[in-house]
Amino acid sequence: MKISVIGCGYLGAVHAAAMAELGHDVIAIDTNKARIEALQRGVAPFHEPNFENLLKRNYSRLTFTTDISKIRESRVHFIAVGTPQAADSSADMTFIYGAFENLIPYLSGGDLVVGKSTVPVGTANQLSARIAELEAHLIWNPEFLREGFAVEDTLSPDRLVYGVPEGIDGEEASRILDEVYESILERGCPRLIMNSSTAELVKVAANSFLATKISFINAMAEIAEVTGADVTQLADAIGYDSRIGRKFLNAGIGFGGGCLPKDIRAFMVRADQLGVGEALTFLKSIESINLRRREQVTRLLKEELGQIKGKKIAIWGIAFKPNSDDIRDSPALSIAHSLAAHGAIVVSADPMAWKASTEQIPGDADIGFHSVIQDHITAVEGADALVVATEWDIFINEDPNRVGPLMKSKLVIDGRNCLDSLVWKSAGFRIRGFGRLY
Numbered sequence: 001m002k003i004s005v006i007g008c009g010y011l012g013a014v015h016a017a018a019m020a021e022l023g024h025d026v027i028a029i030d031t032n033k034a035r036i037e038a039l040q041r042g043v044a045p046f047h048e049p050n051f052e053n054l055l056k057r058n059y060s061r062l063t064f065t066t067d068i069s070k071i072r073e074s075r076v077h078f079i080a081v082g083t084p085q086a087a088d089s090s091a092d093m094t095f096i097y098g099a100f101e102n103l104i105p106y107l108s109g110g111d112l113v114v115g116k117s118t119v120p121v122g123t124a125n126q127l128s129a130r131i132a133e134l135e136a137h138l139i140w141n142p143e144f145l146r147e148g149f150a151v152e153d154t155l156s157p158d159r160l161v162y163g164v165p166e167g168i169d170g171e172e173a174s175r176i177l178d179e180v181y182e183s184i185l186e187r188g189c190p191r192l193i194m195n196s197s198t199a200e201l202v203k204v205a206a207n208s209f210l211a212t213k214i215s216f217i218n219a220m221a222e223i224a225e226v227t228g229a230d231v232t233q234l235a236d237a238i239g240y241d242s243r244i245g246r247k248f249l250n251a252g253i254g255f256g257g258g259c260l261p262k263d264i265r266a267f268m269v270r271a272d273q274l275g276v277g278e279a280l281t282f283l284k285s286i287e288s289i290n291l292r293r294r295e296q297v298t299r300l301l302k303e304e305l306g307q308i309k310g311k312k313i314a315i316w317g318i319a320f321k322p323n324s325d326d327i328r329d330s331p332a333l334s335i336a337h338s339l340a341a342h343g344a345i346v347v348s349a350d351p352m353a354w355k356a357s358t359e360q361i362p363g364d365a366d367i368g369f370h371s372v373i374q375d376h377i378t379a380v381e382g383a384d385a386l387v388v389a390t391e392w393d394i395f396i397n398e399d400p401n402r403v404g405p406l407m408k409s410k411l412v413i414d415g416r417n418c419l420d421s422l423v424w425k426s427a428g429f430r431i432r433g434f435g436r437l438y
């Protein structure tokens with residue numbers, strides 16, 4: 001089948017390559033020339049495991065271009081552009097509306113437009129009305145991929161959600177989309193058909209739930225810290241209850257990234273607009289717990305070092321999560337900035353994200369400074385403390401006996417509760433974590 005994908009960011013680029021893997025001929029469009037040139041050469045513009053292999057393997061079925069007129073041949077058009085956070089925290093819909101208007105001149109009767117982007121509830125109904133007279137179909141088909149597992153999640157999703165807008169022939173539109181996803185469906189992937197408002201809500205509800213789970217356990221960590229309890233043991237114990245589950249109950253410096261933080265904020269704004277803002281006031285607490293946990297690093301360092309100004313702090317990690325070079329809304333980066341603003345000399349190290357942030361930021365308190373390097377061992381040289389902010393395997397598996405002698409004092413703050421405390425303690429380290437007993 002001939003397919004087009006509009007938008008070659010994280011979502012669109014992976015989706016385009018995955019659709020080629022399913023055997024379709026794919027035209028992928030983006031306005032960013034450098035990104036398109038890289039993708040056309042088989043080079044991934046971001047770090048994502050297995051993505052480059054996928055690009056290279058499906059080279060013959062993939063065309064990346066900035067020329068939108070090339071989509072004329074396609075019968076199915078995926079919209080995968082970003083919906084970044086606007087100044088008022090709502091979703092900025094500029095790229096969605098722009099992509100849609102650019103697509104309209106090339107749409108024929110019977111074509112299917114498939115929305116993948118995360119949008120405010122009501123968007124698909126509004127866009128569908130715009131193409132009503134062209135007799136083209138629209139389905140909202142949200143994407144649930146996780147960075148670091150984007151290829152796997154796109155090719156083997158947990159479920160496929162089809163959201164049918166008002167006035168659309170849902171049967172015909174679903175039949176076409178079933179044809180696109182034929183091999184995924186044949187492997188038994190559940191497919192749920194619902195109206196488009198429900199489908200739009202499914203996506204933001206899923207992200208709100210995940211954010212809530214993380215902030216819940218981080219709230220428990222706050223309680224554990226003043227009661228002498230251990231949050232990891234607590235998470236293990238409640239996680240055995242299959243109604244609760246152990247996943248997304250890792251306490252630490254909290255969630256970041258390009259989705260969870262902005263999606264819950266945009267959801268709150270949309271609920272306000274709809275007059276039901278009160279239903280989501282709990283998300284405000286979820287966000288404030290999340291931001292409060294970042295401050296805990298500064299508090300722990302003050303407790304341990306007396307003062308932060310003039311101290312050298314090594315931070316392992318800048319990416320918002322391991323196996324990614326994404327630094328959007330990264331807790332690790334926000335902590336680095338905050339420590340520099342307190343006058344610390346901060347050296348961050350990250351095996352991948354260092355390229356995304358080779359910044360040299362002077363802090364606010366006279367001597368504070370933040371620099372970013374790749375090598376985590378160089379970062380600890382002469383450091384008064386080490387903060388583990390992203391749980392990359394190379395950090396978890398590092399030998400503290402190699403790290404300790406390079407540091408000025410053997411202090412580690414485990415921001416992801418990911419280190420083997422016995423090993424670090426036996427190497428002479430003092431270790432502090434989040435809601436942990438050591």
Ligand code: UDX
Nearest residue numbers: 144145146147248249250254255256257259260320321
């Ligand atoms: C998320 C959703 O998981 C995905 O379904 C959606 O499509 C996009 O947003 P992603 O942004 O890739 O995916 O990251 P995710 O794995 O959900 O982690 C988000 C943040 O939560 C990371 O900063 C991670 O470190 C943090 N996290 C996760 C915790 O602090 N504790 C946990 O137990 C789990």
